[in-house]
Amino acid sequence: MAAILEVKNIEKIYPDGVIANKDVSVSVEEGTIHAIVGENGAGKSTLMKVIFGITRPQNGTISFQGQEVNFKSPDDAIQQGIGMVHQHLMLASDLTVAENLVLGIEPKRRGIFLDDHEMIRLTREVAQRFSLEVPPDKKIKDLPIGIRQRVEILKALYRKAELLILDEPTAVLTPQETEVLFRTLKQLKANGKTILFISHKLREVKEIADRVTVMRDSQVITTEDAAKLSEEDISHLMVGRDIRTERIPQSETTGEVVLETKGLSFVNEDEIFVLKDVSFSVRAGEILGLAGVEGNGQTELVKLLTGLLQPTDGEIFVRSKAISGLSPRKVREIGLAHIPEDRMENGVADQASVKENLIVDRYYKAPYSRRSRLLWKTITDHTLDLVKRFHILTRNVDTPVNSLSGGNIQKVVVARELSADPDVLIASQPTRGVDVGSEEHIHSLLRQVRDEGKAVFMVSADLDEVLKLSSRILVIYNGEIVAHIPDPSMVSAEDLGPYMLGVKRQEDLGAEIHS
Amino acid sequence: MQKFILRNFTLIRTLIAIALGIVISIFLIYVISETPGFSLKSFLIAPLLSKSRLSNIVENATPILFCGIAIAVAFRAKQFNIGAEGALFISAAVGTAFAVSTSMPIFIHIPLVLLVAAGAGAAWGFIPGFMKAKWGASELVASLMMNYVAYFLGLYLINNFFRDKEAGFLVSYRLPESARLAQFLEGTRMHYGVFLALGAALLIYYLMFHTTLGYEIRMTGHNQGFSRFGGIKIFKIIILVQVIEGALAGMGGMTEIMGIHGRFNWQMSPGYGWEGIIVAIIGREHPILIIFASFFLAYIRVGGQSLNLLADVPFELVTVIQAVIIILITAEAFLGRFKYKLTVNEAKREEAGDESLA
Numbered sequence: 041m042a043a044i045l046e047v048k049n050i051e052k053i054y055p056d057g058v059i060a061n062k063d064v065s066v067s068v069e070e071g072t073i074h075a076i077v078g079e080n081g082a083g084k085s086t087l088m089k090v091i092f093g094i095t096r097p098q099n100g101t102i103s104f105q106g107q108e109v110n111f112k113s114p115d116d117a118i119q120q121g122i123g124m125v126h127q128h129l130m131l132a133s134d135l136t137v138a139e140n141l142v143l144g145i146e147p148k149r150r151g152i153f154l155d156d157h158e159m160i161r162l163t164r165e166v167a168q169r170f171s172l173e174v175p176p177d178k179k180i181k182d183l184p185i186g187i188r189q190r191v192e193i194l195k196a197l198y199r200k201a202e203l204l205i206l207d208e209p210t211a212v213l214t215p216q217e218t219e220v221l222f223r224t225l226k227q228l229k230a231n232g233k234t235i236l237f238i239s240h241k242l243r244e245v246k247e248i249a250d251r252v253t254v255m256r257d258s259q260v261i262t263t264e265d266a267a268k269l270s271e272e273d274i275s276h277l278m279v280g281r282d283i284r285t286e287r288i289p290q291s292e293t294t295g296e297v298v299l300e301t302k303g304l305s306f307v308n309e310d311e312i313f314v315l316k317d318v319s320f321s322v323r324a325g326e327i328l329g330l331a332g333v334e335g336n337g338q339t340e341l342v343k344l345l346t347g348l349l350q351p352t353d354g355e356i357f358v359r360s361k362a363i364s365g366l367s368p369r370k371v372r373e374i375g376l377a378h379i380p381e382d383r384m385e386n387g388v389a390d391q392a393s394v395k396e397n398l399i400v401d402r403y404y405k406a407p408y409s410r411r412s413r414l415l416w417k418t419i420t421d422h423t424l425d426l427v428k429r430f431h432i433l434t435r436n437v438d439t440p441v442n443s444l445s446g447g448n449i450q451k452v453v454v455a456r457e458l459s460a461d462p463d464v465l466i467a468s469q470p471t472r473g474v475d476v477g478s479e480e481h482i483h484s485l486l487r488q489v490r491d492e493g494k495a496v497f498m499v500s501a502d503l504d505e506v507l508k509l510s511s512r513i514l515v516i517y518n519g520e521i522v523a524h525i526p527d528p529s530m531v532s533a534e535d536l537g538p539y540m541l542g543v544k545r546q547e548d549l550g551a552e553i554h555s
Numbered sequence: 556m557q558k559f560i561l562r563n564f565t566l567i568r569t570l571i572a573i574a575l576g577i578v579i580s581i582f583l584i585y586v587i588s589e590t591p592g593f594s595l596k597s598f599l600i601a602p603l604l605s606k607s608r609l610s611n612i613v614e615n616a617t618p619i620l621f622c623g624i625a626i627a628v629a630f631r632a633k634q635f636n637i638g639a640e641g642a643l644f645i646s647a648a649v650g651t652a653f654a655v656s657t658s659m660p661i662f663i664h665i666p667l668v669l670l671v672a673a674g675a676g677a678a679w680g681f682i683p684g685f686m687k688a689k690w691g692a693s694e695l696v697a698s699l700m701m702n703y704v705a706y707f708l709g710l711y712l713i714n715n716f717f718r719d720k721e722a723g724f725l726v727s728y729r730l731p732e733s734a735r736l737a738q739f740l741e742g743t744r745m746h747y748g749v750f751l752a753l754g755a756a757l758l759i760y761y762l763m764f765h766t767t768l769g770y771e772i773r774m775t776g777h778n779q780g781f782s783r784f785g786g787i788k789i790f791k792i793i794i795l796v797q798v799i800e801g802a803l804a805g806m807g808g809m810t811e812i813m814g815i816h817g818r819f820n821w822q823m824s825p826g827y828g829w830e831g832i833i834v835a836i837i838g839r840e841h842p843i844l845i846i847f848a849s850f851f852l853a854y855i856r857v858g859g860q861s862l863n864l865l866a867d868v869p870f871e872l873v874t875v876i877q878a879v880i881i882i883l884i885t886a887e888a889f890l891g892r893f894k895y896k897l898t899v900n901e902a903k904r905e906e907a908g909d910e911s912l913a
């Protein structure tokens with residue numbers, strides 16, 4: 041079979057002097073699913089951006105469908121039949137799903153007027169064709185990240201992409217959603233489309249990819265048939281050494297209730313009950329995991345817990361102290377830290393430096409400032425310490441966060457929140473986008489927090505993560521808690537599925553959740 | 556050498572832009588003027604040779620600098636309040652009203668008058684600030700409209716209540732001596748206001764980069780979601796930056812009245828608020844750079860006046876020349892490619908160095 045994409049000797053150096061791709065050559069066969077793997081900062085996203093015409097390489101050539109191409113912008117790439125879904129989604133958040141889908145090629149009535157009905161009809165049609173369900177008339181900013189990503193995929197498909205580039209598409213999806221996505225991808229492949237995708241989840245790579253390219257330190261280490269490599273082989277190639285996956289046993293000692301919600305409800309702007317009568321409690325020394333398909337109220341629940349939204353009804357207690365109505369600052373001072381689900385939305389200020397991003401919750405306190413004066417020396421030392429402890433790959437502490445790779449931005453957020461030494465940690469998708477090694481590292485840190493007698497409330501789309509880390513599991517569906525699993529070691533991902541999809545629910549949950 | 560250029564790239568780029576702007580002006584002057592050599596001298600050299608022109612530069616730079624840092628504070632928080640002009644005008648009127656109606660010892664009167672003017676400006680900035688924070692009303696539109704209100708309100712106040720009927724013009728009573736900023740150089744109008752402006756710039760620099768409030772302002776400008784998440788009160792910041800802007804611009808207006816005119820004599824809005832926007836942009840919203848930008852802008856303004864006065868070049872052309880220089884400086888991408896090339900070379904060199912060591 042012929043190569044649809046041929047990348048040769050790409051060299052990319054960023055304006056700040058970072059060499060992100062060094063003599064990179066990859067050949068992608070038509071009609072295959074081709075995975076790119078590598079540690080955070082290995083240069084994967086950069087390579088994709090080069091292919092898609094977002095950034096220009098210093099050297100090297102790219103041929104697409106047998107022709108040497110030289111894309112000046114993503115528009116050129118789209119014209120030629122390449123579509124891309126970015127690691128950090130790029131939709132217009134004030135527009136609706138339908139408007140985003142047809143952006144730039146809108147259906148018009150009499151050539152001028154936007155045809156809303158047609159737009160919505162088209163959206164429904166495309167969504168159905170690729171079995172990716174989306175709400176056509178909802179605004180992007182009101183949607184959870186998982187759904188936003190579907191919109192991006194649909195957008196590329198709608199533009200008739202022959203080659204679809206997906207930069208970590210599954211980082212934001214639940215297993216069910218991933219399964220749906222993979223079915224879609226296989227179907228696309230059967231129709232002769234080519235898919236190039238990045239993932240840190242090696243199991244997925246094994247499951248779906250025909251070929252795998254491994255990158256390390258800005259270079260391609262190898263490209264192989266996926267069938268020829270085991271997960272261990274791949275991770276070995278990625279890091280150049282073996283990764284130990286350590287099992288830390290569940291802690292036995294749980295203490296008093298630290299975080300508690302009672303009858304929490306939230307009605308959003310569209311007057312829809314996003315959360316209904318949510319009650320649970322988290323004890324010191326345990327990790328309570330919340331499982332559920334994204335968009336079932338998790339986002340709002342976390343925002344309520346952290347003071348970013350105020351509940352319509354109900355109350356939240358930290359150590360029996362009611363916290364609703366308190367500002368985010370006050371909530372933090374009571375001892376709550378928060379890893380947000382969308383790192384770009386509120387986890388970081390991407391133009392600010394790594395240093396400035398690491399102090400947003402503590403800049404006003406000693407030792408970072410004294411009588412309103414920032415003590416930069418202390419802040420720099422503090423930053424250097426965190427960069428080292430959390431293995432953040434950055435040129436220096438003054439580098440703006442937007443020059444870091446996706447996984448490293450996540451590490452900045454995690455480093456800040458974990459180093460806040462909270463009593464309660466609200467962790468939403470804590471390992472989103474980080475590589476296997478860093479995931480292990482963050483997991484062991486979360487366990488450490490738990491073992492220090494802190495309460496952890498974790499929301500994750502990654503069921504494996506929930507099952508692996510949680511002391512107990514709650515399942516949320518349509519804004520309600522529908523199941524409580526007191527002992528996760530007794531269940532598997534398959535057991536949780538029916539609850540997550542709303543086909544099954546436990547009755548009389550009330551008292552038990554507070555166990 | 557490459558490293559040196561890279562490290563000081565912004566400065567070097569600005570200097571090149573200025574040089575280019577001047578070359579273009581030389582070209583334009585040669586085309587238009589009958590006596591190009593003389594014209595050129597009046598434009599570029601004359602302002603630096605005479606004491607009175609030098610002092611003109613300083614006088615001019617003073618209110619521009621006040622307005623420049625004022626606007627920079629708001630812009631840093633991504634609050635596009637362009638109401639410095641209005642704040643300056645209304646504050647000068649209110650401050651004058653206060654000064655002519657009170658009498659006190661000089662060391663109390665001066666600071667008090669300045670405080671009243673700053674307070675008026677602060678109140679002026681509070682209005683769009685509050686409307687933005689509370690209802691999301693565009694501060695750009697609100698502050699723009701309020702510039703007109705300030706103008707008419709200021710004139711109304713002075714003309715109806717504080718007008719000196721004995722003067723032949725529409726001017727206020729004279730400020731009492733105790734409310735005058737002294738001129739410190741015989742034969743010029745240079746007054747102590749310039750030191751206040753420089754002091755304010757240093758203070759704002761310190762505020763923006765070395766205090767917690769400055770951090771809050773800058774983070775709010777970068778990403779409001781992030782700031783809120785971290786516990787910064789954005790509501791407060793949105794209002795506060797515009798209050799600070801108004802207060803600083805107000806001081807700028809008042810020092811001009813106290814140091815130069817000695818009475819409120821503006822029949823037109825003086826335009827320092829608009830020049831403040833220009834220097835805030837040239838100075839990349841950085842108080843220290845804005846100092847240089849203000850003096851530079853004042854210099855080419857004074858040069859333009861002398862060019863117009865001494866030589867045969869119309870003032871319109873002067874404006875064109877100024878515009879060329881400003882546009883070149885503010886063009887982000889100017890020489891960007893050159894810089895990138897240097898970076899790439901440097902990176903490759905380092906890389907090669909690394910390998911040879913390994």
Ligand SMILES: Nc1ncnc2c1ncn2[C@@H]1O[C@H](COP(=O)(O)OP(=O)(O)OP(=O)(O)O)[C@@H](O)[C@H]1O
Pocket residue numbers: 054055056058059060078079080081082083084085086087127433434442443444445446447448473475
């Ligand atoms: N805009 C930029 N400016 C400067 N350096 C950058 C920029 N974007 C990325 N880099 C640097 O280039 C290197 C490769 O980054 P890239 O985003 O390609 O990594 P990645 O393999 O996609 O990692 P991840 O798995 O974390 O997403 C990193 O060292 C990163 O810091």
Ligand SMILES: [Mg+2]
Pocket residue numbers: 084085086127207445446447
């Ligand atoms: Mg990436």
